[in-house]
Amino acid sequence: MSRVSLLEVKIPEDRYEIRLSGSGGQGLVLAAMLLAEAIGADASKSVIQTKSYGPEARGGASKSDVVVSTGEIYYPKALHLDLLLAMTQESLNKYYPDLKAGGTLVIDDTLVSKLPTQDYYGLSFTRIAKEQLKNVMVANVISLGAIAAITNVVGLDALLTAVLARAPRGTEEVNRIAVETGYQEGLALKLKKNPPTN
Amino acid sequence: MSRVSLLEVKIPEDRYEIRLSGSGGQGLVLAAMLLAEAIGADASKSVIQTKSYGPEARGGASKSDVVVSTGEIYYPKALHLDLLLAMTQESLNKYYPDLKAGGTLVIDDTLVSKLPTQDYYGLSFTRIAKEQLKNVMVANVISLGAIAAITNVVGLDALLTAVLARAPRGTEEVNRIAVETGYQEGLALKLKKNPPTN
Numbered sequence: 001m002s003r004v005s006l007l008e009v010k011i012p013e014d015r016y017e018i019r020l021s022g023s024g025g026q027g028l029v030l031a032a033m034l035l036a037e038a039i040g041a042d043a044s045k046s047v048i049q050t051k052s053y054g055p056e057a058r059g060g061a062s063k064s065d066v067v068v069s070t071g072e073i074y075y076p077k078a079l080h081l082d083l084l085l086a087m088t089q090e091s092l093n094k095y096y097p098d099l100k101a102g103g104t105l106v107i108d109d110t111l112v113s114k115l116p117t118q119d120y121y122g123l124s125f126t127r128i129a130k131e132q133l134k135n136v137m138v139a140n141v142i143s144l145g146a147i148a149a150i151t152n153v154v155g156l157d158a159l160l161t162a163v164l165a166r167a168p169r170g171t172e173e174v175n176r177i178a179v180e181t182g183y184q185e186g187l188a189l190k191l192k193k194n195p196p197t198n
Numbered sequence: 199m200s201r202v203s204l205l206e207v208k209i210p211e212d213r214y215e216i217r218l219s220g221s222g223g224q225g226l227v228l229a230a231m232l233l234a235e236a237i238g239a240d241a242s243k244s245v246i247q248t249k250s251y252g253p254e255a256r257g258g259a260s261k262s263d264v265v266v267s268t269g270e271i272y273y274p275k276a277l278h279l280d281l282l283l284a285m286t287q288e289s290l291n292k293y294y295p296d297l298k299a300g301g302t303l304v305i306d307d308t309l310v311s312k313l314p315t316q317d318y319y320g321l322s323f324t325r326i327a328k329e330q331l332k333n334v335m336v337a338n339v340i341s342l343g344a345i346a347a348i349t350n351v352v353g354l355d356a357l358l359t360a361v362l363a364r365a366p367r368g369t370e371e372v373n374r375i376a377v378e379t380g381y382q383e384g385l386a387l388k389l390k391k392n393p394p395t396n
Contacts, residue, residue, distance in 0.1 A: 033227075033249070040251025050274055051231070053238025053245040076248055076275050 014070050016153060017078040020143075021063040021095050022087030022108075030166075031140040032064035035147070038154045038162035039068055048076040061091040068153065083151060085143055086112060087125065104151055106143065121150055121193070123185050129178070138178035145182020150190050156183055212268050214351060215276040218341075219261040219293050220285025220306075228364075229338040230262035233345070236352045236360035237266055246274040259289040266351065281349060283341055284310060285323065302349055304341065319348050319391070321383050327376070336376035343380020348388050354381050 018035065020028040029051055036049040051064045065078040080100035086092035087108045096116050099105060107115070109122035123146050129139035141163055148159050160179050167175040216233065218226040227249055234247040249262045263276040278298035284290035285306045294314050297303060305313070307320035321344055327337035339361055346357045358377050365373040 029231075036249070036251045047251040048248055048275075049251070050246055050248045051234070052271075053234045053247070054241070054243050073250075074275070075273065077246075077271075077273070 015073075016068040016082045017080065018066040018068070018083045018085075018147075018153065019063055019078055019081050019095055019098065020066070020085045020087075020140075021061055021091035022085075022111075023060065023090070024062045026062070026087050027137060027140040028062055028085075028087065029064045031144055032066050034141070034162050034166060035144055035154060035159075036066045037165075038144075038158040039066070041158045041161065044070055046071065046073050048073045050076055050078070061088070061094045063091065063095065083147065083153065085147065087139070087143065088112065089114060092116075106147060106150060108139070108143070121146070121186070121189055123182075123189060125182070128181060128185070132181065133174055133178055135174055135178075138174055141175055141178040142182035142185075145179040145184075146186030146189075147182075148179075149183045149186030156180075213271075214266040214280045215278065216264040216266070216281045216283075216345075216351065217261055217276055217279050217293055217296065218264070218283045218285075218338075219259055219289035220283075220309075221258065221288070222260045224260070224285050225335060225338040226260055226283075226285065227262045229342055230264050232339070232360050232364060233342055233352060233357075234264045235363075236342075236356040237264070239356045239360065242268055244269065244271050246271045248274055248276075259286070259292045261289065261293065281345065281351065283345065285337070285341070286310065287312060290314075304345060304348060306337070306341070319344070319384070319387055321380075321387060323380070326379060326383070330379065331372055331376055333372055333376075336372055339373055339376040340380035340383075343377040343382075344384030344387075345380075346377075347381045347384030354378075357381075 020032045022028050032049050036047045039045055040047040045068055047068050049066050067073055067076050081098050081103050083104045084095055084099045085106045089112050092112050105120040107120055107122050108125045110124045110126040125139040125142045128142055130136045148154050148156050163175050163179050164172055218230045220226050230247050234245045237243055238245040243266055245266050247264050265271055265274050279296050279301050281302045282293055282297045283304045287310050290310050303318040305320050306323045308322045308324040323337040323340045326340055327334045346352050346354050361373050361377050362370055
């Protein structure tokens with residue numbers, strides 16, 4: 001490509017960039033869609049979810065990005081992540097460099113063992129899904145519950161509403177428990193890392 | 199938002215922008231995902247699919263965009279559509295202004311009756327799905343088949359592979375027929391509009 005045109009894009013400072021990453025089959029694109037719907041239910045927020053295919057997407061690690069702003073989103077591509085969820089070692093290795101300084105790292109410590117920093121939230125999403133909920137497919141939903149507790153990007157009620165609206169018939173209860181379990185685990189971990197002072 | 203930073207973005211000239219639009223429930227986000235996967239199977243192409251939530255997405259019309267390029271996609275938001283699929287009157291009214299001059303307009307003439315131009319491809323995706331395939335849910339997949347025939351953005355084989363990889367168990371056959379029927383209808387219409395000269 002030799003000829004290009006240039007476009008000036010405004011990047012609002014209240015922008016919040018999220019990447020959910022792992023391997024294909026962990027349901028992270030669906031999770032990103034649910035998260036985007038839950039955040040977008042707040043009428044003051046614009047949300048764009050992106051998924052890449054082709055060369056950008058190859059290499060074993062799967063990702064979907066969600067960009068949030070209170071203004072119009074002129075540039076929907078995630079540049080400097082505020083929040084990275086890594087459900088596998090490979091996705092952590094690949095996307096950790098995109099996490100900005102002070103950004104929030106959440107990992108599945110069932111599947112990730114080598115951490116490039118001490119500053120992270122590690123929860124056993126996959127183990128909890130398998131052992132407590134008897135359904136490994138809801139590890140992604142548990143991780144959304146934890147994200148709601150750890151960050152302020154989405155509220156528990158909005159997340160529950162979005163997840164239950166998309167849950168296949170007959171899976172509403174396991175999905176509800178998955179969100180709530182993730183939220184409880186996330187909150188416990190947050191309080192442990194940042195004990196309230198009084 | 200008062201404070202913004204500016205970013206210069208290169209827009210390659212081989213960029214191809216697609217918007218699939220209609221009402222919620224017509225499966226257009228899934229269709230965009232299938233189309234993006236099919237196009238992305240070509241290793242020379244980068245593809246990004248976006249979906250908006252919140253204020254940008256409200257108002258009854260549902261859409262998902264797919265941007266294709268042979269280079270890296272710096273700016274994944276659709277600006278000037280090369281191809282617009284409108285499955286409802288409302289989505290046509292809302293998104294037709296985003297179609298660039300000379301762009302391709304494909305509509306479901308079961309559901310769209312007022313056209314802003316004479317230059318369009320009209321096919322009865324919803325009627326074909328209901329009457330021929332006895333399954334209204336595959337109207338979106340029929341439209342993908344038609345898009346493959348009308349444009350050069352994706353090949354029939356790549357599209358079939360992507361659709362069948364995602365088809366729920368037991369629906370492979372109806373999805374295969376949906377792609378092929380859409381392709382045949384689209385090809386017939388294209389030949390009618392542009393008769394071969396010899």
